[in-house]
Amino acid sequence: MPGGYSDKVMEHFAHPRNVGVIEDPSGVGKVGNPICGDIMELFIKVENNIITDAKFRTFGCGAAIATSSMVTEMVKGKTIEEALQLSNKAVAEALDGLPPVKMHCSVLAEDALKSAIDDYLKKTTGKGLPGFKPHEEHD
Amino acid sequence: MKKIYMDYAATTPTHPEVIDAMKPYFSDKFGNPSSIHSFGREAKKAIDEARDNIAGFIGARSDEIIFTSGGTEADNFALEGIAYANEKKGNHIVSTPIEHHAVTNCLGFLKRRGFDITYVPVDGTGSVDPEDIRKAITDKTILVSVMHANNEIGTIEPIAEVGKICREKGVYFHTDAVQTFGHMPIDVRKLNIDLLSASAHKLYGPKGVGMIYIRKGIKIVPYLHGGEQEAGKRASTENVPGIVGFAKAVEIAKGEMGQLDAKLSGLRDKLMKGILSRIEDSRLNGHPTKRLSNNVNVSISYIEGESMLLRLDMEGIAGSTGSACSSGSLEPSHVLLAIGLGHEMAHSSLRLTLGGWTTEEEVDQVLEVLPKVVNKLREMSPLKR
Numbered sequence: 001m002p003g004g005y006s007d008k009v010m011e012h013f014a015h016p017r018n019v020g021v022i023e024d025p026s027g028v029g030k031v032g033n034p035i036c037g038d039i040m041e042l043f044i045k046v047e048n049n050i051i052t053d054a055k056f057r058t059f060g061c062g063a064a065i066a067t068s069s070m071v072t073e074m075v076k077g078k079t080i081e082e083a084l085q086l087s088n089k090a091v092a093e094a095l096d097g098l099p100p101v102k103m104h105c106s107v108l109a110e111d112a113l114k115s116a117i118d119d120y121l122k123k124t125t126g127k128g129l130p131g132f133k134p135h136e137e138h139d
Numbered sequence: 140m141k142k143i144y145m146d147y148a149a150t151t152p153t154h155p156e157v158i159d160a161m162k163p164y165f166s167d168k169f170g171n172p173s174s175i176h177s178f179g180r181e182a183k184k185a186i187d188e189a190r191d192n193i194a195g196f197i198g199a200r201s202d203e204i205i206f207t208s209g210g211t212e213a214d215n216f217a218l219e220g221i222a223y224a225n226e227k228k229g230n231h232i233v234s235t236p237i238e239h240h241a242v243t244n245c246l247g248f249l250k251r252r253g254f255d256i257t258y259v260p261v262d263g264t265g266s267v268d269p270e271d272i273r274k275a276i277t278d279k280t281i282l283v284s285v286m287h288a289n290n291e292i293g294t295i296e297p298i299a300e301v302g303k304i305c306r307e308k309g310v311y312f313h314t315d316a317v318q319t320f321g322h323m324p325i326d327v328r329k330l331n332i333d334l335l336s337a338s339a340h341k342l343y344g345p346k347g348v349g350m351i352y353i354r355k356g357i358k359i360v361p362y363l364h365g366g367e368q369e370a371g372k373r374a375s376t377e378n379v380p381g382i383v384g385f386a387k388a389v390e391i392a393k394g395e396m397g398q399l400d401a402k403l404s405g406l407r408d409k410l411m412k413g414i415l416s417r418i419e420d421s422r423l424n425g426h427p428t429k430r431l432s433n434n435v436n437v438s439i440s441y442i443e444g445e446s447m448l449l450r451l452d453m454e455g456i457a458g459s460t461g462s463a464c465s466s467g468s469l470e471p472s473h474v475l476l477a478i479g480l481g482h483e484m485a486h487s488s489l490r491l492t493l494g495g496w497t498t499e500e501e502v503d504q505v506l507e508v509l510p511k512v513v514n515k516l517r518e519m520s521p522l523k524r
Contacts, residue, residue: 013446014453019519030521034483037443037462037471041521057521061445061462065519 006096009066016065018072020055027123029115031134032108038064042072042112046120051075051083056112063102067109070094080117084129086110142455143501147341147433147494148290148318149459153384154343154495160387161345164380172377173366182379189386193350196389197335198326205351205369206382210317212362213336213351214241216373217313220359221282221334222249225311229279231255235267235296236477237289239315241336243473246284255279264426265294265478273304280308286315287325291461291474291490292425293434295319302331311357317341317349318431321392322400333357339381343495344388348381395495403493404432406502410491411435413506418513424475424488433493436461438475438484441523442516447489450512456505461488483522 005013026046032038038060045053054072058065071091075083088106092098098106111134118129144152164185170178172186186206194201207213222232234246236258246256259271267285276283283305288295298314305312313334316325320335321342327335334357338349353359353372365374407430415421420440439447444460451458461472462485470476471485480488491505517523 010449013449016519034481034486034522037482037486039521057519059441059520059522060443062449064443065446 004099005062005066006098008094008096009063009098012066012069012095013062016069018055018069018076019057021057022053022055025116027116027118027120029112029117029119031111031115032060034059037061038105038108040064040068040108040112042068042116044075044113044116044120046080049079049081051078051080060105060108061102063098063105064108066095067091067098067105068112071109071113075113080120083113083117086113140455142457143504144457145491145493145497145501145505146457146459147497148431148490148492150340150346151343151494152496153340153345154388154391156391157344157384157387161380161384164383168379170379172379173368182377186377186379186382189382192386193389194352196325196393197320197352198328199352200355202370203327203352203355205353205373206377206385207349207351207362207373208347208378209340209349210239210315210336210338211241213338213349214239214315215245216351216359216362217334217336217353218242218245218249218282218284220362221311221313221357222254223360224358225281229277229281231257231277231279232282232284233257233259233272233275233280233310234284235259235261235286237261237265237292237294237474238284238286239290239317242284242286242315261294261477263479264429265289265292265424265474266426266429267296267301269297269300269304272301273308276304276308276310280310282311282313284313284315286317287319287323288316288431289425289474290318291472292436292478293318293430293492294426295323295429295431298332299330305333306331321389322396322431322433324396327352327354334359339385339388342388342392345381345384348378348385350385399495400432403497406493406497406499407432407435409499410493410502410505411437413502414509417506417510422484424478424480431492433497435491435493437489438480438487439489439513440484440487441520442513443486444488446516447512450515451508454508454512456508459490459492461490462486 022043025043029042041057043055056068058068088110092106122128170182172183311333320337333354335352340346361372363374424436444462475485
């Protein structure tokens with residue numbers, strides 16, 4: 001297995017935050033596919049334009065689980081606009097870095113978040129996130 | 140926490156008696172076997188004896204054994220050596236899609252240089268049908284390469300039948316026996332094997348040494364060009380301590396093989412059945428009975444292999460997986476795809492391989508811990524309904 005997971009990655013992998021589903025979510029994002037071995041499902045609860053809760057379910061490697069955990073932690077309390085500023089690099093940095101072959105997991109985490117916000121915007125405004133297209137096709 | 144090692148197919152610990160046998164050849168008996176003086180002669184005698192013992196172990200002649208740096212070199216030597224020595228006869232090689240990368244990637248290299256490769260498919264258990272091999276052989280075929288047993292799923296291939304067909308057809312037969320050498324009896328004459336690859340560190344020998352058996356009279360191009368070592372077929376000063384250690388490992392295997400095989404197949408079956416009965420939506424990969432006595436390979440639905448390995452490792456248990464996420468490539472194991480597993484199930488594979496130091500308590504401990512690890516990961520999985 002690719003070595004070099006930081007202690008922070010291992011800590012989030014061992015004790016992932018916010019695992020599960022939100023009943024009646026404001027937005028859901030599901031990205032990735034079984035072919036590449038990663039699927040992330042991200043749920044957000046939005047109240048007054050602020051993300052008050054976030055949960056995830058992930059099929060994937062250690063990095064996929066750790067980035068899912070980290071992204072849910074990072075978005076809680078942020079406004080939609082602030083959450084949209086969250087980049088995959090910021091998620092990776094918050095985990096003290098990822099091995100190069102695992103950077104795609106952080107991209108997936110960013111995609112999952114954007115996809116959830118896209119879903120939320122569609123539901124509330126009828127229009128999705130302008131220009132949003134996930135990196136990988138999903139079912 | 141006492142650690143549990145269940146990755147013997149990756150490598151084995153070096154047997155203490157092997158280490159003892161090797162030690163003098165680093166210090167007192169350090170001579171170069173090519174030197175004429177007593178230091179050299181002493182080293183030469185050691186590798187000659189090692190060669191005799193290893194040859195005898197598989198029913199070969201001593202001059203048919205060439206020491207290499209390991210299994211990969213032996214595989215590359217066999218394929219490239221036969222291909223380039225027999226180009227005039229033909230450019231076609233027959234193999235299977237489940238060979239080790241030391242074979243498949245070497246065949247890929249030969250393909251890019253104009254050789255024609257046919258991969259005869261395997262069935263859902265990973266077994267090749269010898270009749271399919273027969274049908275694949277043409278008048279351009281120079282070599283058939285079929286592994287003795289698969290390193291991932293443990294399936295034992297019908298190499299006696301394949302060898303017979305190759306001999307009838309006048310085509311060279313190579314087998315990668317890295318997983319079986321020292322674990323199962325092999326007689327190269329009875330099995331009609333022309334070339335065989337083996338590696339010491341899979342049978343409690345040291346890393347960095349292996350061998351290739353090349354039947355006398357086979358047309359093959361030398362692998363390393365230089366001095367006259369290894370009958371001019373593989374130049375470079377011999378790895379004397381490694382070769383001595385390899386022979387010692389073979390000597391131990393000769394005495395303990397049958398007993399170990401019986402012990403391991405019992406533990407393997409307990410582990411295999413235990414996993415399949417305790418974990419729902421799990422399946423066995425590889426042949427149910429014609430499999431290596433130490434190999435368990437399962438796919439556990441809805442969860443990914445690397446996550447499983449990391450969680451098991453946190454509990455002190457060392458295993459392996461065919462998931463892409465563990466290798467850094469995007470594709471999961473070519474072996475699991477070749478036996479018809481979907482990508483999802485290939486990413487969900489777990490291989491546990493047992494060995495000489497495995498105990499029943501360890502098997503029980505794994506059967507205790509694994510379902511918990513699986514449940515924990517399934518709670519996180521979007522695939523589990």
